[in-house]
Amino acid sequence: MKVVYPFLISFLLGQGIQAQHKPEQAYQLIKSYNAVQYKNYYLLTLFQQLPELNKMLKANGTLKKFADAKRALVNEALKNCKADIGCYANALKFSAKEITEIGQELGNSYGENNALGKLVSHHLVPSGCYTLYANETPKNLLLKAWEQDANALNYTIGVYVEGNKPNYPKIDSISLNIKDKEYAELTAANASMAVQAQNELFFEPALHFALVGLELNERNDAADYEPMVSGANQPAINQIKKTDWKKYPYSVILVPGAGPEDKETALSAGGMIRCRLAAIQYQKGQAPFIVVSGGRVHPYKTKFSEAFEMKKFLIETLQIPESAIIIEPHARHTTTNMRNCVRLMFRYGIPVDQPAMVSTVKSQSYYITTVLLERCKKELGYYPYRNGKRLSDTESEFYPDTTSLQIDFDEPLDP
Structure with missing residues (x-):
């Protein structure tokens, strides 16, 4: 342990x-x-x-x-x-x-x-x-x-x-x-x-x-995709500075990654479905930004980044503007999907006193609102978020906790 x-x-x-x-x-x-x-x-x-x-x-x-x-x-x-x-x-x-x-x-x-x-x-x-x-x-x-x-x-x-x-x-x-x-x-x-x-x-x-x-x-x-502020996330960061947060019930829509099982597949079917669920919420005006989260995780030493491939799918297939997408390409588990999203919100000047939304498949959505918090406490030493309301089988609210900024000393691939 x-x-x-x-x-x-x-x-x-x-x-x-x-x-x-x-x-x-x-x-x-x-x-x-x-x-x-x-x-x-x-x-x-x-x-x-x-x-x-x-x-x-x-x-x-x-x-x-x-x-x-x-x-x-x-x-x-x-x-x-x-x-x-x-x-x-x-x-x-x-x-x-x-x-x-x-x-x-x-x-x-x-x-x-x-x-x-x-x-x-x-x-x-x-x-x-x-x-x-x-x-x-x-x-x-x-x-x-x-x-x-x-x-x-x-x-x-x-x-x-x-x-x-x-x-x-x-x-x-x-x-x-x-x-x-x-x-x-x-x-x-x-x-x-x-x-x-x-x-x-x-x-x-x-x-x-x-x-x-x-x-x-x-x-x-x-170090993947760093420095993101002047690269992959620059269009979104520029948009953040112009955003009227009062117009939206949620600050961001978080999409946790889902890695494929083989090294030839760039984006899993699960990743595609999660992107589609989040795009629906974005088009409803629920939040001004989608955060796609997931690193190069599955299978072992894959060259494909879950977050990067989800961003491509959102832009090329679902026609979501690049300025509305924030990539978080480092998380290796659901615990750090949540934690790293909070970190980027804090570092990029997104309000952390406003609720955010997680959009994912039903099984993971209920996992996040029931079991995951105690897993975070066990593995990270704290709760990186607290649950808000359940909105549907695939969406729930969460409130960021800035304890998420704490460096994790024994996860050098995603500290």
């Missing part, structure tokens, strides 16, 4: 826990060149991208000693590991002791008005990426974010370098053969590159090793 980091609920505020601001829709994520990186490891991305903070971390003697020790450990592994994949991985991953000691140093360095303090107040809180810890003190929020990102790197290395089982082995497993002699050579080369001089900060060797592990397995799914 996956580990979910707990968070303190609001009634504890009366016991001395400091309340923090909620996520801010006006906040713009600081993005690295690699979308896989900033989506999975946002704190580490900020460590790199914020100049004042980057300088502060590089000047920290304790963190530099840690970086030097890690580099020495990896160089030793390069001499001795040979074909032992776990040997390389363990040299790059963070031990529990290392996570604790680095956290202690970050805590010791934290000041409300220094670069770490500004990191929390100006980025970690308003971004919502670590919102499960929003009721912690600012310093503790920083430490929780660090622990999350360190564990996220360990998880990625475990699955996509060592070959550990992911949460959903049938669709997300490693694709390279870890027993192949060539794979050991690739892993050694990855480890060697991880400790090159440019990876100076204490976390950068592990970050490089994890990202290259994903790349070698062709598992950069989290």
Whole structure:
């Protein structure tokens, strides 16, 4: 069972826990060149991208000693590991002791008005990426974010370098053969590159090793179609700015994806029917936008994106204007169809206090309004939405919850 980091609920505020601001829709994520990186490891991305903070971390003697020790450990592994994949991985991953000691140093360095303090107040809180810890003190929020990102790197290395089982082995497993002699050579080369001089900060060797592990397995799914704001979703974003939301009972119509069973089929029959159901609601004027949600999921390592193929069908077959369609091409399960839709609504400036609609086949529609919420709680650690009224056998209302902005540390293909 996956580990979910707990968070303190609001009634504890009366016991001395400091309340923090909620996520801010006006906040713009600081993005690295690699979308896989900033989506999975946002704190580490900020460590790199914020100049004042980057300088502060590089000047920290304790963190530099840690970086030097890690580099020495990896160089030793390069001499001795040979074909032992776990040997390389363990040299790059963070031990529990290392996570604790680095956290202690970050805590010791934290000041409300220094670069770490500004990191929390100006980025970690308003971004919502670590919102499960929003009721912690600012310093503790920083430490929780660090622990999350360190564990996220360990998880990625475990699955996509060592070959550990992911949460959903049938669709997300490693694709390279870890027993192949060539794979050991690739892993050694990855480890060697991880400790090159440019990876100076204490976390950068592990970050490089994890990202290259994903790349070698062709598992950069989290970056599909990015940047969407200037690409696939730009026509809709331009339309969002001109939309009078009061004219519509719902903000968006969400269409969850349905993957085909063979690699030659671009869009399943289920996907077509769901698009047709949503198009009817759109043409009735129920909402100004359709959100099609689903990544490259079924079958294993398919090249077809559910969301992209549904968008094509809506435009080419059903004559829905491109400016009315938002693609969400990363979700791998119904849980994240719901969560990721909320995320895009928030990031794109769509009202999150207005109900939205889900349009899908009857069986999935009732699943969403009955069983799915508790599955979300189990797998994500929170409820990404709450149910509204049932509108028909194939349509229901939902209300977004901005806790959906929380990064999922053990789903690197869709964090």
